Amino acid sequence: MSRIGPPLLVELRQVGKVYHLGESRITALKTVNLSIHRGEFVAVWGPSGSGKSTLCNLIGLLDVCSSGTVRFEGQDVAALSDDQRSELRNRGIGFVFQSFNLIPVLSALENVMLPLQISGVSTAQARRAARKRLAEVGLDDHAAHRPAKLSGGQQQRVAIARALVTDPALVIADEPTANLDSENALRITELMRRLNSNNGTTFVFSTHDQRLLERVERQIQMRDGEIIDDRSPEQPAMRLDRSVGL
Amino acid sequence: MMTWIKLALRNLFRNRRRSLFTILAIGLGFAAVNTLGGFTAYIFTSLKDSYIYAQGNGHLSVFKTGFLQEGKLDPTRYLIDEEEMGVIQQVLARHPEIVVVAPQLHISGLLSNGKVSTIFIAAGRVPSAVRRINEHARGMIGKIQLFDGKSLEDDVIHGIGLSRGLAEQLNLDLGSDAVAMAPTVSGQINALDAQVFQLFDGPVEALEDKLMSVSLKFAQSLYDTGSVDRLTLLLTNDDTTETVRAQLAGELAAEGLKLEVKTWNELSTFYTKVKQMFDVIFLFTFLIVFTIVVMSVINTVSMAIMERTREIGTLRALGFKRRGIVGLFAAESMLLGILGSLLGMVLTLITWSGVAFFKPTWIPPQITRRVPLEVYLVPDYMLYSILLLIVLSLAAASLPARTAARMQIVGALGHT
Numbered sequence: 001m002s003r004i005g006p007p008l009l010v011e012l013r014q015v016g017k018v019y020h021l022g023e024s025r026i027t028a029l030k031t032v033n034l035s036i037h038r039g040e041f042v043a044v045w046g047p048s049g050s051g052k053s054t055l056c057n058l059i060g061l062l063d064v065c066s067s068g069t070v071r072f073e074g075q076d077v078a079a080l081s082d083d084q085r086s087e088l089r090n091r092g093i094g095f096v097f098q099s100f101n102l103i104p105v106l107s108a109l110e111n112v113m114l115p116l117q118i119s120g121v122s123t124a125q126a127r128r129a130a131r132k133r134l135a136e137v138g139l140d141d142h143a144a145h146r147p148a149k150l151s152g153g154q155q156q157r158v159a160i161a162r163a164l165v166t167d168p169a170l171v172i173a174d175e176p177t178a179n180l181d182s183e184n185a186l187r188i189t190e191l192m193r194r195l196n197s198n199n200g201t202t203f204v205f206s207t208h209d210q211r212l213l214e215r216v217e218r219q220i221q222m223r224d225g226e227i228i229d230d231r232s233p234e235q236p237a238m239r240l241d242r243s244v245g246l
Numbered sequence: 247m248m249t250w251i252k253l254a255l256r257n258l259f260r261n262r263r264r265s266l267f268t269i270l271a272i273g274l275g276f277a278a279v280n281t282l283g284g285f286t287a288y289i290f291t292s293l294k295d296s297y298i299y300a301q302g303n304g305h306l307s308v309f310k311t312g313f314l315q316e317g318k319l320d321p322t323r324y325l326i327d328e329e330e331m332g333v334i335q336q337v338l339a340r341h342p343e344i345v346v347v348a349p350q351l352h353i354s355g356l357l358s359n360g361k362v363s364t365i366f367i368a369a370g371r372v373p374s375a376v377r378r379i380n381e382h383a384r385g386m387i388g389k390i391q392l393f394d395g396k397s398l399e400d401d402v403i404h405g406i407g408l409s410r411g412l413a414e415q416l417n418l419d420l421g422s423d424a425v426a427m428a429p430t431v432s433g434q435i436n437a438l439d440a441q442v443f444q445l446f447d448g449p450v451e452a453l454e455d456k457l458m459s460v461s462l463k464f465a466q467s468l469y470d471t472g473s474v475d476r477l478t479l480l481l482t483n484d485d486t487t488e489t490v491r492a493q494l495a496g497e498l499a500a501e502g503l504k505l506e507v508k509t510w511n512e513l514s515t516f517y518t519k520v521k522q523m524f525d526v527i528f529l530f531t532f533l534i535v536f537t538i539v540v541m542s543v544i545n546t547v548s549m550a551i552m553e554r555t556r557e558i559g560t561l562r563a564l565g566f567k568r569r570g571i572v573g574l575f576a577a578e579s580m581l582l583g584i585l586g587s588l589l590g591m592v593l594t595l596i597t598w599s600g601v602a603f604f605k606p607t608w609i610p611p612q613i614t615r616r617v618p619l620e621v622y623l624v625p626d627y628m629l630y631s632i633l634l635l636i637v638l639s640l641a642a643a644s645l646p647a648r649t650a651a652r653m654q655i656v657g658a659l660g661h662t
């Protein structure tokens with residue numbers, strides 16, 4: 001029972017997700033058991049429709065599961081109200097989306113400031129923190145630009161800065177590179193890797209691009225709503241059923 | 247706070263044309279309601295001034311209790327005799343706010359040109375007192391002469407005025423002689439020589455061939471009495487009408503007199519009817535504007551929500567609460583309401599100054615002369631309009647905004 005090492009951040013137990021589309025039921029996740037610890041860099045990969053996004057959405061508290069339990073920082077997510085989940089997302093989780101999802105009427109800097117302003121941080125303080133994050137992703141000279149004036153790679157870097165601005169415990173990136181060319185895809189992945197090792201921020205990112213998995217320590221492979229493989233390249237066997245014993 | 251208002255404002259600018267049309271709809275609605283409101287305010291004031299001052303009816307009238315209901319059946323019983331008048335005068339003298347006291351006796355009978363005769367009804371009034379009432383009128387109203395010919399005089403008893411219809415029926419003109427006949431208060435038939443001093447237009451069609459105006463002394467001679475049937479009182483200030491009425495009623499009752507005091511708007515049925523009509527028109531206009539504003543705001547907000555579904559999902563993911571989403575769209579529609587109201591105020595001011603500059607004239611009902619058409623600026627209406635339009639915009643936005651706030655985040659982000 002007792003484990004040495006970094007504390008548990010997210011825990012999924014017997015988690016299933018069913019979508020109702022009119023009469024029909026679509027099982028997106030069957031029974032998933034999964035534990036993610038602080039500081040991990042986790043890649044979720046698998047074919048289209050395998051349930052990667054569904055998994056990311058449940059871990060990111062964007063959706064609630066149909067069965068099983070999802071715990072974030074030990075807290076059963078199903079027991080939280082919508083407002084409490086919003087607060088938890090705001091302070092504890094950063095999001096990077098496939099299509100960047102920057103607010104078009106806000107400048108790059110204002111986009112990065114947004115999560116802080118939602119939590120009620122003063123404008124001056126938010127601006128200072130946002131500038132720092134923009135510098136971190138190498139876009140401090142584009143602070144005043146609106147998203148439409150930025151390239152895809154630049155937009156995604158702004159989005160990463162936005163995801164990190166609240167110093168969240170976890171960043172969820174669902175296919176962050178799918179809309180980027182391979183060079184930018186690599187750069188974004190590298191950036192996330194660097195932020196993970198420099199700041200210790202936990203990353204969960206999904207992809208179906210196998211090339212991006214090189215040097216990712218933990219890889220979760222999905223198929224048909226199930227995790228079929230959960231391993232790190234260096235220590236193949238150790239992690240497979242780590243969640244089962246908890 | 248400023249951040250969200252800034253965000254709302256920028257969002258409005260995203261679809262300029264749509265926002266502009268909504269603001270225009272609100273502005274035009276605002277201007278329509280306020281211009282119509284300003285026009286009705288002018289109409290009401292004119293009718294009121296015309297009744298009180300131009301027609302010389304004053305603010306208050308004192309009758310014997312029951313006169314208005316049964317006065318015609320038993321004239322003697324409901325007349326105010328000289329002795330009672332003395333008591334009333336004493337009470338009135340205690341009130342400096344009463345500036346003119348004008349007794350009247352309304353009569354009816356037959357008017358003859360020597361060959362044929364026809365029915366007339368007439369108000370017997372003291373010409374000098376009526377003139378003093380006229381002189382108190384503000385602006386144009388007191389200066390409009392409502393008749394052709396010369397004015398009646400207190401002591402030139404035989405001078406009378408005829409409505410044009412009545413004069414036509416008897417083939418009388420200015421200067422013609424006629425004879426008025428009527429039963430006296432004691433029941434004998436009496437006749438009095440008269441000369442046509444003036445011709446005027448009857449205020450309503452039905453009275454056009456019956457109405458006559460005479461001096462009080464003429465009326466009293468014809469009825470063979472020293473009594474009057476009412477006292478009309480002019481006050482210094484319109485707003486004191488109700489208070490003075492209440493005071494007088496109390497004081498007169500304390501003197502043991504069975505009298506009732508009526509206000510000008512209780513007696514002016516025309517004013518009341520016109521007011522009711524304009525109130526209905528106003529209500530209709532208001533409802534139309536209301537509907538247009540609500541519909542265009544609902545439309546604008548719904549479209550914005552549809553276009554920005556993914557953005558709503560993003561904001562929710564970043565930690566916006568449901569009420570934050572409602573607040574964001576509420577702020578946008580409130581800005582629409584505010585900007586629309588501002589535009590509306592400008593449009594109303596333009597209309598107002600246009601009317602003030604070009605001074606259009608018109609012939610209102612019941613008056614046969616051209617008079618200037620005016621539109622008043624009513625700050626109260628403006629204030630209520632602004633508040634109401636903002637509240638309306640908010641209410642209209644709340645429905646679609648609530649739906650937006652209840653959207654599934656994952657669905658809003660668009661499942662990939």
Ligand SMILES: Nc1ncnc2c1ncn2[C@@H]1O[C@H](COP(=O)(O)OP(=O)(O)OP(=O)(O)O)[C@@H](O)[C@H]1O
Pocket residue numbers: 019020021026027028046047048049050051052053054055208656657661662
């Ligand atoms: N909102 C939804 N309503 C109905 N079915 C859905 C919904 N979201 C996902 N699904 C279904 O659930 C299954 C898993 O979908 P999910 O989006 O998690 O897969 P994915 O691995 O992210 O695929 P992709 O690589 O295409 O993004 C699919 O069959 C999908 O059609």
Ligand SMILES: [Mg+2]
Pocket residue numbers: 052053054174175662
């Ligand atoms: Mg997906």
